[in-house]
Amino acid sequence: MTDNHLSPEDCTTMAEVRAGVDTLDAELVALLARRFGYMRAAARIKPTRDAVRDEARKASVIAAATAEAEAHGIPADVIADIWERLVEGSIAYEFGEWDRVRA
Numbered sequence: 738m739t740d741n742h743l744s745p746e747d748c749t750t751m752a753e754v755r756a757g758v759d760t761l762d763a764e765l766v767a768l769l770a771r772r773f774g775y776m777r778a779a780a781r782i783k784p785t786r787d788a789v790r791d792e793a794r795k796a797s798v799i800a801a802a803t804a805e806a807e808a809h810g811i812p813a814d815v816i817a818d819i820w821e822r823l824v825e826g827s828i829a830y831e832f833g834e835w836d837r838v839r840a
Contacts, residue, residue, distance in 0.1 A: 769823075776827050780834035789831050795824050 742757040783789060799820045806816035 772823075773827065773830060776831045777834050780831045781838055783835065786832070786835055789835055790828055795828070798824055 742760050743753050745754070745757065748754045748757065780789070799817055802820040803813045803817045806813040
């Protein structure tokens with residue numbers, strides 16, 4: 738890891754595990770904030786509200802995340818569920834931003 742926390746393999750106490758998880762959770766939220774920034778950009782760029790929902794793109798994003806999960810040896814079905822929620826939340830956010838930009 739790039740911070741001061743131990744790698745999972747080096748943890749010997751639950752305090753060490755929790756510190757690592759808490760650090761990663763903060764990093765994940767920061768990454769999600771960047772991702773939602775791209776949703777704001779998409780809302781600004783897409784010419785019509787109908788262009789916000791793109792089922793082919795949604796399927797592609799979820800498939801890519803699932804493939805990454807498999808490559809990392811983590812449960813692909815769990816990642817698919819998380820990404821389904823993430824993409825649907827992103828679409829809802831983008832609709833709101835699309836409407837806000839054009840209000």
